[in-house]
Amino acid sequence: MAIAVALHTGESEIKQEETQFIIEADVIMPTKVSRPGCQETDSCYVPSMFTVKQGQTVTWKNEDVAFHSVTSGIYGEPTTLFDSGHLDPEQKFSVTFGEHGTFDYFCTLHPWMAGKVIVE
């Protein structure tokens, strides 16, 4: 499995700005998703389904004030492909997808939070 994982801390974001290399987020965790309800409008991760080409990187950003994670698999059945751990507010997490397929992910803290990456 050719999957690379990079955790972007606040510190490295500052460095990236200095070198004119700013990683935009592809998928955000909006405010208030730490409470159930976002799953009804499929908006716990926005967008909840994101399609990329093989070899591309997906970056998530936690725009909530609570901790969240981006963890491969489904709630109760995590896989070992990627796991952001607890993301602080404003923190980003990136995964480069080297394989075709559909990759489910979820938040380890909030069972209702789920999303999908489709790699074409």
Ligand SMILES: [Cu+2]
């Ligand atoms: Cu969460």
